[in-house]
Amino acid sequence: MAHRDTASPLPQNVNMAKIRNKEKSYKKYLESQCSDQWRQYLELTLSAPPGRVRAYVHWHLHNKHKRSMYKPAPYLTHPSCPYQLELLRLRTQDTIHIIPSHLHYALKVPRTDYQDRVCPHCFDKGTTVLGDEIHIICHCPTTQGVLQQFTAKFQGLTRLLDLPPFVSFTPDEKTPMVLGNPPPQVLQKGLKGWVTEATPICSEFAYAIRMHVTSLLPVVVDMSSDYEAAMSSDNNDDFSPILLPPGFQPALTPPNATTLVPLLFHHLGPSPMSPNELWTCPDAAMAQAHGCQRSSCGSVRRGRGGDRYSQRRS
Numbered sequence: 001m002a003h004r005d006t007a008s009p010l011p012q013n014v015n016m017a018k019i020r021n022k023e024k025s026y027k028k029y030l031e032s033q034c035s036d037q038w039r040q041y042l043e044l045t046l047s048a049p050p051g052r053v054r055a056y057v058h059w060h061l062h063n064k065h066k067r068s069m070y071k072p073a074p075y076l077t078h079p080s081c082p083y084q085l086e087l088l089r090l091r092t093q094d095t096i097h098i099i100p101s102h103l104h105y106a107l108k109v110p111r112t113d114y115q116d117r118v119c120p121h122c123f124d125k126g127t128t129v130l131g132d133e134i135h136i137i138c139h140c141p142t143t144q145g146v147l148q149q150f151t152a153k154f155q156g157l158t159r160l161l162d163l164p165p166f167v168s169f170t171p172d173e174k175t176p177m178v179l180g181n182p183p184p185q186v187l188q189k190g191l192k193g194w195v196t197e198a199t200p201i202c203s204e205f206a207y208a209i210r211m212h213v214t215s216l217l218p219v220v221v222d223m224s225s226d227y228e229a230a231m232s233s234d235n236n237d238d239f240s241p242i243l244l245p246p247g248f249q250p251a252l253t254p255p256n257a258t259t260l261v262p263l264l265f266h267h268l269g270p271s272p273m274s275p276n277e278l279w280t281c282p283d284a285a286m287a288q289a290h291g292c293q294r295s296s297c298g299s300v301r302r303g304r305g306g307d308r309y310s311q312r313r314s
């Protein structure tokens, strides 16, 4: 059993518990205290400048249902529903090409500040507006059609759960709702019904908006998360543009085994080979691109990942 301060009285429900339940009761009491403090700490970001943490707290934590931080979000308690992973990815700011403000590492250019991550669809039409959750889901002329297609389903959901009509909610209320968060009108006793009925619709919505935004993209973009394991588990996640060093061109034909450059060469300063020949060894080219003269291919790879991890979260 955890040691406690003997000068502090035990809470009433712990005192009242049977001897064999006292430890469990005290553990629950501590969890609830820690959870409250944890959430209060996170809610401090609501008064901070805009950023990814503040966005997460605003949309997913700051609501009437003050769930224990030791328990998963309600939508995750649904035993099985199609596209649940899509909803997880959208909520955890993983897929940066859907919600531009989720950008969490640099691509071809240094990462822009949060408030400058504009909606590319509107930018192309001459409007500069932050591409955050509420914009992409409710306001963007290019993407709001997805929510309109789902309005009938969400209307049916609110009718089923005896809530005010979905169309009567404001965009600021609709956004967390379609991302799986119960609106304030859902009582604690109705939470299970919300999870059962809403999670499949919200998950399908998350899938639909990804498919729609992906269909607008001219090329495949990097939609990877910070996890290397996640990257290797999905071919679409493994795309990472490599910038050529000045004066280098990619080989016109794919290299075969006999044209690969021995790794030794890029440790020896100026190469006796032509740039084209050097480029046939991707790792050698990567070492050049990163100004690395001495590192092995493995360390180059780790170095790139390390840059990403060391970036400031904003």
Ligand SMILES: [Zn+2]
Pocket (backbone or CB within 6 Å): 119, 120, 121, 122, 123, 135, 139, 140, 141, 142
């Ligand atoms: Zn837009």
